[in-house]
Amino acid sequence: MRTLALRGRPVAVQVAAIGVGLVLSALLATIVHVSPTRALSTLFQGSFGTDFALTQTILRGIPLALTGLAVALPLRMNLWNIGGEGQFHAGAIGATWVALTFGGWSSGALLPAMVLGAVAAGGIWALVAAVPRAIWGVNEIITTLLLNYIAILAVAYLVTGPWRSAQRFPQTELFAPGAVLPRLGSSLVHVGVFFPLAAAAVLAFVLQRSKWGFEVRLIGANPEAARLAGISTARNVVVVMLAAGALAGVAGMVEVSVTFGRLQNGISPGYGYMAIVIAALARANLAGTLIIAVLFGGFVIGGYALQTLGIPAAFVLLMQGTILFSALAGARLAGYRLGSWLPTRLRARWLAKEEPSTL
Amino acid sequence: MLNLGLEGMMLVGAVTGFLAMNATGSVVPGVFAALAAGAALSAVHGFFSISVKADQVISGLGIVIVGTGLSAILGRSVIGTPPKDTFENVSVPLLGSIPGIGNVFFHQSALVYAGYLIVPVVWWTLRGTRLGLHLRACGENPAAADAMGVPVDLYRYGAVLFGGALAGLAGASLSLAEAPGWTEGMTAGRGWIALALVIFATWDPLRVLLGAYFFGVLDVLAFRAQLIGVHVPSTVLGMIPYGATILVLVLITALGARKRLGAPDALGLPYLREVR
Numbered sequence: 267m268r269t270l271a272l273r274g275r276p277v278a279v280q281v282a283a284i285g286v287g288l289v290l291s292a293l294l295a296t297i298v299h300v301s302p303t304r305a306l307s308t309l310f311q312g313s314f315g316t317d318f319a320l321t322q323t324i325l326r327g328i329p330l331a332l333t334g335l336a337v338a339l340p341l342r343m344n345l346w347n348i349g350g351e352g353q354f355h356a357g358a359i360g361a362t363w364v365a366l367t368f369g370g371w372s373s374g375a376l377l378p379a380m381v382l383g384a385v386a387a388g389g390i391w392a393l394v395a396a397v398p399r400a401i402w403g404v405n406e407i408i409t410t411l412l413l414n415y416i417a418i419l420a421v422a423y424l425v426t427g428p429w430r431s432a433q434r435f436p437q438t439e440l441f442a443p444g445a446v447l448p449r450l451g452s453s454l455v456h457v458g459v460f461f462p463l464a465a466a467a468v469l470a471f472v473l474q475r476s477k478w479g480f481e482v483r484l485i486g487a488n489p490e491a492a493r494l495a496g497i498s499t500a501r502n503v504v505v506v507m508l509a510a511g512a513l514a515g516v517a518g519m520v521e522v523s524v525t526f527g528r529l530q531n532g533i534s535p536g537y538g539y540m541a542i543v544i545a546a547l548a549r550a551n552l553a554g555t556l557i558i559a560v561l562f563g564g565f566v567i568g569g570y571a572l573q574t575l576g577i578p579a580a581f582v583l584l585m586q587g588t589i590l591f592s593a594l595a596g597a598r599l600a601g602y603r604l605g606s607w608l609p610t611r612l613r614a615r616w617l618a619k620e621e622p623s624t625l
Numbered sequence: 626m627l628n629l630g631l632e633g634m635m636l637v638g639a640v641t642g643f644l645a646m647n648a649t650g651s652v653v654p655g656v657f658a659a660l661a662a663g664a665a666l667s668a669v670h671g672f673f674s675i676s677v678k679a680d681q682v683i684s685g686l687g688i689v690i691v692g693t694g695l696s697a698i699l700g701r702s703v704i705g706t707p708p709k710d711t712f713e714n715v716s717v718p719l720l721g722s723i724p725g726i727g728n729v730f731f732h733q734s735a736l737v738y739a740g741y742l743i744v745p746v747v748w749w750t751l752r753g754t755r756l757g758l759h760l761r762a763c764g765e766n767p768a769a770a771d772a773m774g775v776p777v778d779l780y781r782y783g784a785v786l787f788g789g790a791l792a793g794l795a796g797a798s799l800s801l802a803e804a805p806g807w808t809e810g811m812t813a814g815r816g817w818i819a820l821a822l823v824i825f826a827t828w829d830p831l832r833v834l835l836g837a838y839f840f841g842v843l844d845v846l847a848f849r850a851q852l853i854g855v856h857v858p859s860t861v862l863g864m865i866p867y868g869a870t871i872l873v874l875v876l877i878t879a880l881g882a883r884k885r886l887g888a889p890d891a892l893g894l895p896y897l898r899e900v901r
Binding site: 404 | 629669673677678679680682683684686687688690691693694695697698701809813814817818820821824858860861863864867868870871874875878879
C-alpha cells in the first residue's frame, strides 16, 4: 500500500506542519499588537523554558495524553470519540464518589478504588453512545458530543447540590490525604504520570499481539473484509468505546485526586476537545499521541504566559486550529490524507455502498 | 458535504453580528456582518474539504475550535455590554390577530419571519428547480453529476457558503434578538443539536423546521419550569435539550435502522475525479 511506502515521511510532514502552524499562529499575535517572535519565545519559555514550567507542562500532559488515547483508540477503527470531555467529567464524578464514600481507607486501597470508580463511570458514559452506535448505527460524533454537556452539567449539579462543601462554595470537601496520588520524591510530578505510559504500552501490545487487536485493526483498515471474516463490528465498537471511556475517566480521576484535591466546576480547560486535535495530529498513533499531548500541555501552560503579554486565553484555541489546518494542508502536499486509515475507509465505502451510513 | 463546524460558525456570527450592531447602532449591518462572517468561516471548511480534499470530519471540528477561539477573542471587549439596538417583535397585520396562534407565530422578530421564508424557499429550490437537482446530484453521485457537466466543486462551495451564512445568521438571531448581548460560548451546543435535527428530519427542510420547533418548546419548558418554581435544579433542567436530542436521534435511527434515512450517498466523501 502507498501508505506503507510513505512510512516515516508522515512524521516529518507532521512535525513540519506543527512548525508552520506555530509560525502562522505567531503571526496572528500581531492582531493583538504582539510581535510574532516575542509571542513564540514567550510561549516556549513559559512551557519548556524553566524547570517549573516543564513540570507544569508534563502535569498538563497527563490528562491530555489519557484523553488523547481515548480518541486515538476508537479512531483506529474509524470511530470518532468526541466525548472525551464528558467521559473525563464522568470519571471525575466516579472517583469523587469513591473518595467521599470511602475516605477513611488507606491510600493503598482508596486510590485503586478511585481508579476503578473512574473507569466504571467513564466507561458507562461512553457506552451511552457506543451501544446505540453498535446496534443501530446512531452517529457517535453527535451523541458523544452532546453527552459532554450533560456530564459537565452533572458535575455542576453535584457540587452545588448533594456534594456541596460545608463552606457552601460550589465544590466538594477536600479529599482525605489517602485519596491524593503521591508525588514522586520532592518534585510536583505525581504517580499519575505513569498512567498514560502504562495505558499506551498495554494498548500497543494488545493491538499488535492479541486477536482482539487484530480485529480492531482489520475493521479500521477494511470493514468489508472484517465483516466477511465474521468479525463483529458491533461488539468491537462497544469494547473499544468502553476502553476509551475508561481512559478518559482515569484522566478525570487524576485531576480531582491531585490537581484539585476535590470536585469542582471547571476542572478541564477542554482536555477532551484538545484530545481530538492531538489524536488527529498523531494520526491515531499511540506513541505520537503521548508526545503531542506533552506539546499541547505546553500550549496550555505557555498560554498562561502569553496572557501576561495581553494575548487572550482563547488564543490557544486559534493556535490549535491553525496547527490542525496546517497538518491537513501538509498531508495533502505530501500526497496522503491526515490519517492513513482514511483512504482505505473511503475506498471501502466506495466499493461497498451497502455499508449503512452513520450520518 | 458534511459540515460539523456549525457551532463555530454560529459563535462567530453571533459575535460579529453583535459587534457590527454596536458599532453602527443598528441591527441591519449586524445581520449582514453575521452572514458574511459565517460564510467566511465556512469558506475555510470548503477550501479544505473541497479543494484540499481533506477529511471533512477533521476540517469541521477544526472550524469549531477556530470559531470558538476567534469569537472569544473578538468578543472580549463587549462581554456584558448592553446592546444599542435589538430586533423588536412586530405583529403581522391580519395574521397576527388570528386568535390563539396569531400571537405565537406572527408576533415575532423579523429574523423569525426570515426563517419562515427561507425554509420553504430552500425546500422548493432543492426539490423543484434545476439548481436543486444539480445540487442533490453532487451529493448523491458526484461522478454522474460531473459527467453531466455539473461543476461539482462549484456547487459544493456554493452549498457550504450558503450554509455557513445561515449558521452565522442563526448566531446573530441569538445575540441580536433572542438573548441580546454576547457571552462566550453562548450557542451552548445548538450547532450540534442542529446537526442531529438534520438527521432526524431525514434531510428535509420542512421537517427540520418542525424539529426545530420541537426543540424550541423543550428549551422554553426548561426555562419556564424554573420561573414557576418547579423544584428541579437549573443544572438538571439544562440537561433536557441535550438528553432529548440524544433520545430522539437514537429512536429515529433505530426505527429507520439500515435505511439511509435520506442521507446523501456521497456524504462526507471528497470528490476525486481521478478515482471516478
